[in-house]
Amino acid sequence: MRVPFIKMHGLGNDFVVLDAREDSLPALEAAVVAAIANRQTGIGCDQLIVLEPSETADFRMRIFNSDGGEVEACGNASRAVALLHGRPAQLETAGATIAISPAQGGATVDMGEPRFDWNAIPLAYAMDTLTMPVGWDGLDNPAAVNVGNPHVIFFVGNCDAVPLETIGPQIERDPLFPERVNVNVATIESREAIRLRVWERGAGLTRACGTGACATAIAAMRRGLVERTVIVTLPGGPLTIEWTSDNRILMTGPATESFRGSFEWDDFAGANA
Numbered sequence: 001m002r003v004p005f006i007k008m009h010g011l012g013n014d015f016v017v018l019d020a021r022e023d024s025l026p027a028l029e030a031a032v033v034a035a036i037a038n039r040q041t042g043i044g045c046d047q048l049i050v051l052e053p054s055e056t057a058d059f060r061m062r063i064f065n066s067d068g069g070e071v072e073a074c075g076n077a078s079r080a081v082a083l084l085h086g087r088p089a090q091l092e093t094a095g096a097t098i099a100i101s102p103a104q105g106g107a108t109v110d111m112g113e114p115r116f117d118w119n120a121i122p123l124a125y126a127m128d129t130l131t132m133p134v135g136w137d138g139l140d141n142p143a144a145v146n147v148g149n150p151h152v153i154f155f156v157g158n159c160d161a162v163p164l165e166t167i168g169p170q171i172e173r174d175p176l177f178p179e180r181v182n183v184n185v186a187t188i189e190s191r192e193a194i195r196l197r198v199w200e201r202g203a204g205l206t207r208a209c210g211t212g213a214c215a216t217a218i219a220a221m222r223r224g225l226v227e228r229t230v231i232v233t234l235p236g237g238p239l240t241i242e243w244t245s246d247n248r249i250l251m252t253g254p255a256t257e258s259f260r261g262s263f264e265w266d267d268f269a270g271a272n273a
């Protein structure tokens with residue numbers, strides 16, 4: 001079966017997008033997703049994105065990390081899908097129904113309401129999620145926020161100096177996080193600017209993480225460190241995050257279509273054999 005795809009990215013966080021709103025796909029097993037996402041032997045991407053019909057919204061977006069695991073939210077992909085769809089829409093995801101609005105060269109996404117309860121992150125046991133009484137190798141007292149997916153956020157003096165490639169996977173898989181976690185290290189530059197690097201659950205270091213930018217901005221606002229509209233600059237570039245007075249998170253930033261292609265499904269399904 002020949003499958004068309006669109007290669008897209010948001011600030012360098014890249015996706016293979018499969019539009020299955022008209023024609024359904026074979027079952028998306030983890031091994032097949034990982035084979036497609038593999039940068040050496042597959043097409044290569046941080047996440048595989050599949051668009052499907054929805055009963056409850058204009059359409060549905062399924063998100064698979066490059067390790068094959070299906071997850072609840074992807075901010076950068078939401079903007080990419082908004083660019084692809086070309087007009088405002090309600091988008092069903094496993095984490096929430098979100099509102100996408102294409103804008104010049106990108107999109108604004110209403111990511112819904114943040115959640116802070118320990119069991120909504122989720123954590124394995126009760127604790128304060130604004131300043132958690134935990135630490136790993138010099139990274140201490142983070143915040144935790146769920147923005148459809150789970151994030152832990154460390155505020156540090158210089159996020160570029162943190163060995164995220166070694167400490168990220170340790171924290172991602174710590175038993176404190178029953179569904180694992182996205183690991184954010186952030187530096188407050190001013191009341192309007194944050195610098196951020198992210199070790200993503202199931203994908204590792206990425207050039208940008210939209211939900212990470214949302215979670216980090218909200219955590220900084222909860223701590224009174226920044227205003228309610230802030231620019232979060234990741235290695236791939238900036239996103240504007242606003243926490244509205246009616247408790248919704250608005251994320252605005254670029255999205256890019258790189259190229260279109262197609263592949264033979266069995267070339268990857270065979271990887272599963």
Ligand SMILES: N[C@H](CCC[C@H](N)C(=O)O)C(=O)O
Binds near residue numbers: 047075208
């Ligand atoms: N790794 C994330 C999903 C992708 C999030 C990121 N690519 C974004 O733009 O939000 C997770 O497992 O929750």
